[in-house]
Amino acid sequence: MTGDTEITRRAEALKLLLKERLGVGGRDLAVALRRARWRLPRRLRGQADMVASAARMGANPKLARRLNGPALDAAFRDLRGYLKGIDVGEVRKDRILGWLSVIVFDLILIAGAFVLWLWWRGYV
Incomplete structure (x- = not known):
């Protein structure tokens, strides 16, 4: 230097x-x-x-x-x-896809719990 x-x-x-x-x-x-x-x-x-x-x-x-x-x-x-x-665009895309995957997983989990609750109550 x-x-x-x-x-x-x-x-x-x-x-x-x-x-x-x-x-x-x-x-x-x-x-x-x-x-x-x-x-x-x-x-x-x-x-x-x-x-x-x-x-x-x-x-x-x-x-x-x-x-x-x-x-x-x-x-x-x-x-x-x-x-x-x-690559800034790739980092941004990965971050957005990560958030979306968490949201989709939570929605699937909630829908499964709702169907299980309906079955347990005898509505299905």
Whole structure:
């Protein structure tokens, strides 16, 4: 990493991708990553923590020198690649189909209970 300006630029770009692809936001990257944590794969959660701490440390010049440049570049690259691969339309479709399946299951369960009640009462 060349400096704190590049770290903050990349952090803002990652925060924007989190907002676009996962719909999570926050006042800074750490908050956005905390809100998106359960949606990230397990292998990327540690890298997300490293990126959040680097974004926080990047504002201080003395702390910015302690950052591991190649590992941080790899973490930014992996997170960005994962977020770029998310299809927002597919996620939306899956969410709607999930809700509809729950509603249909509940309706079938209620109709079955109603028919059972009718049979028990002798109406069927």
